[in-house]
Amino acid sequence: MMKAEGNIGFTLYKRVEIETATKNFNKAQIIGEGGQGTVYKAVLDGTVVAKKKCKEIDESRKMDFMQELVILYRVNHPNIVKLLGCCLQFEAPMLVYEFVENKTLQELLDLQRSKRFHVTLGTRLRIAAESANALGHLHSLPHPILHGDVKPANILLAEGLVAKMSDFGCSTIDEKTQSMLKGTPGYIDPEYLLEYQLTAKNDVYSFGVILLELLTGKRPLSKESKTLASMFQEAMMDGTFHELLDSEIIDEASMGVLHQIAVLAIQCLALPGMTRPVMEQVAKELRRLALSDEVQQCPQPSLVLEGLNFAVMGSMCTTSLLYTEGNSTGVYDLEKKTLMSTEFAR
Structure with missing residues (x-):
């Protein structure tokens, strides 16, 4: 794990950290599935996270990831889930977002x-x-x-x-x-x-x-x-x-x-x-x-x-979401480009 220079709070996670956090994407960790992909519950650095693995395999989705990383990193709004970091060492890159403890x-x-x-x-x-x-x-x-x-x-x-x-x-x-x-x-x-x-x-x-x-x-x-x-x-x-x-x-x-x-x-x-x-x-x-x-x-x-209080859930955990965009051959090695892109987005 390393911090992006000049981008306080933005973290680049290593592959091994993601695999450990999701127990190698164990099916028992799945907490949701939908048209945009599968969501896994995980823990990174003691923080509860959710990792989303998208189903799309269109080759054009490669650049969509970089685009989404740039535009979402610059968004800071109380009613929008916050982008916190990413991992670029898989066939499909993953984003780490703030995770909300309550329901939808x-x-x-x-x-x-x-x-x-x-x-x-x-x-x-x-x-x-x-x-x-x-x-x-x-x-x-x-x-x-x-x-x-x-x-x-x-x-x-x-x-x-x-x-x-x-x-x-x-x-x-x-x-x-x-x-x-x-x-x-x-x-x-x-x-x-x-x-x-x-x-x-x-x-x-x-x-x-x-x-x-x-x-x-x-x-x-x-x-x-x-x-x-x-x-x-x-x-x-x-x-x-x-x-x-x-x-x-x-x-x-x-x-x-x-x-x-x-x-x-x-x-x-x-x-x-x-x-x-x-x-x-x-x-x-x-x-x-x-x-x-x-x-x-x-x-x-x-x-x-049944024990669930929608309105008052206690203190909201500092949590995150991991999204996987696309799925293509080869491993993304875009750390340098990502650092440049997120710095430009500032």
């Missing part, structure tokens, strides 16, 4: 749907505002970072249910045509499906779907494969949107406030995409609604279930 928004929504937790409208709006704030920050950088797979499973919830945007495996600098489909069914912008050209407005659309989930408690795709977005848009047009709202939150605010949230979600889903608001505007409106007197009058009850 997806898990919280699933528990809410099962009626095992009650998540107030105020809490939902705050989580949404923090997530929107994170995306707004990424989009407003000198070289904008586009997430490409915005969904509840990629919004981690730290102590106090503080939202942290994670999993930038699909991130790219500026608008760029993609060689393969990015995103998750139910959250993918219809416009993106036309040309596979990722833009900030695609992230806005995906976030709009999340807003609908928070507002209705429903999943993005029905059993009949009808999208929540299309159902809600139809309901807004015929004036029956209130029938889709989550009954748990109807009494926590006036119909006027709920209508404002619904209108904001519809704006995020608008076609053509150029008419959608920017994420900074969305975040500002959500903060305003979350701080309104009638929303604030309903405090969030403790979220405790």
Whole structure:
């Protein structure tokens, strides 16, 4: 392990450290699998980490790793998972990120749907505002970072249910045509499906779907494969949107406030995409609604279930995430380039 010169806190790990931490990638260490890869629980220098091994083997992913390293290292935001270091001595390089001890928004929504937790409208709006704030920050950088797979499973919830945007495996600098489909069914912008050209407005659309989930408690795709977005848009047009709202939150605010949230979600889903608001505007409106007197009058009850306390998990560990990008022949030996790149990113 060594520190990158001039980059305080950024660590380059050795291969043996990663192998030891993951017990040679033992299957018993797997804590999650998804479209972007497999996540392993591990320990580095006494710190709990999660190592993500991506499934993609496209040769073009080689340079994507270096790009992601540069753009993510310069990001420092309370609602974005922080890049801490990397290892470049495998066939596929790996990134070390801050790890959040608590669960994801997806898990919280699933528990809410099962009626095992009650998540107030105020809490939902705050989580949404923090997530929107994170995306707004990424989009407003000198070289904008586009997430490409915005969904509840990629919004981690730290102590106090503080939202942290994670999993930038699909991130790219500026608008760029993609060689393969990015995103998750139910959250993918219809416009993106036309040309596979990722833009900030695609992230806005995906976030709009999340807003609908928070507002209705429903999943993005029905059993009949009808999208929540299309159902809600139809309901807004015929004036029956209130029938889709989550009954748990109807009494926590006036119909006027709920209508404002619904209108904001519809704006995020608008076609053509150029008419959608920017994420900074969305975040500002959500903060305003979350701080309104009638929303604030309903405090969030403790979220405790079988020993799990979602809201208060004790002190959050200093932890990290290890991501593997791509898989190609030969071993990456890019330490010098990485040091130069991260220094340039400063």
